Amino acid sequence: MAVVTGGRRILSSLIASQEELHAGFGGVVPEVAARAHLERLPALVERALEGASVAPADLDRIAVTRGPGLAGCLLVGVGVGEGLASAWSKPLFGVNHLWGHVYAAMLTRPDLEPPLLALVVSGAHSDLVRMPAHGRFDVLGRTRDDAAGEAFDKAARLLGLGYPGGAALDRLARSGDPRRQPLPRPSLPGLEFSFSGLKTALLYRLREMGERVDDRARADLAAAFEESVVESLLAKLRAALDAEPAAEVVVCGGVAANSRLRRRAAEVVEGRARLTIPAHELCTDNAAMVAAAAHYQREPVSAVVDPGLGW
Ligand code: KG4
Ligand code: ZN
Helix, strand or coil: EEECCCEEEEEEEECCCCHHHHHHHCCHHHHHHHHHHHHHHHHHHHHHHHHHHHHHHHHHEEEEEEEEECCHHHHHHHHHHHHHHHCCCCCEEEEEEEHHHHHHHHHCCCCCCCCEEEEEECCCCEEEHHHHHEEEEECCCCCCCCCCCHHHHHHHHHHCCCHHHHHHHHHHHHHCCCCCCCCCCCCCCCEEEECHHHHHHHHHHHHHHHHHCCCHHHHHHHHHHHHHHHHHHHHHHHHHHCCCCCEEEECCCCCHCCCCHHHHHHHHHCCEEEEEEECHHHCCCCHHHHHHHHHCCCCCCCCCCCCCCCC
């Protein structure tokens, strides 16, 4: 739950993390997630208003994610949004979650404007998009199989890191050397991504090594896996820039919290465009980015839930 002004400035931003709730299951349990939203959202509304020092009457609009995402969670969010909009007589804006990830970059860099090229990498998406203007997105490439975040989560599980995996793999990879346990680098023609082969390569390597997988090997494999994903993402970003230059580049979504991706993206984009990566806490899912996206929607978009919503 967040309060944002002018689409650019965060007045308050709260996240009720569900990590602990799902950790015991080794992944997100949709029904548990939806119920936790229902239990936690109402208290967050008051705290977000208090934190921003605003009253409901000060608000222009209510924004809520309508998709893509888990149906139960989206339904709870939209239900709460509808309730607030009706109680406070405010227009309700349904927001595309993917657009939100791109708008997170505008919260981090207030003078950032489209046109821009964005690499959006999350638990369910690895998309390269051009944004010619506010509210317009053209997809250049996406993944054929697993998303980058999903690949990190699966690799983390294979390496015994549990859930949530991406951030844990990031930490482990820092003490590893990617050259000691090289893994294949996925390469598809054009601007498409593929990560399932890399995941299988890691699985087979671990099986083949069996007992020889010690802490050092685990860290080296984490580093190699991370390097393969990051370099394959950036190779396509570079190719998209070669095909059509852009002055502004955004790398966003939960995986943009990854330290190697942040460092390497800066090197790859250097001298070719200005790079914006949202602040760490704005890369992973948050409400501020949804409010920011809604600021640029001219008309209220119906908040009908659409779990499979595309760009
Ligand atoms: O955008 P996000 O918070 O949720 C979705 O919209 O999916 O992205 C979550 C994904 C997860 O797969 C998580 O493992 C990954 O982002 N992630 C990371 C890191 N932090 C989060 N992956 C790699 N390195 C990280 N530091
Ligand atoms: Zn997300």
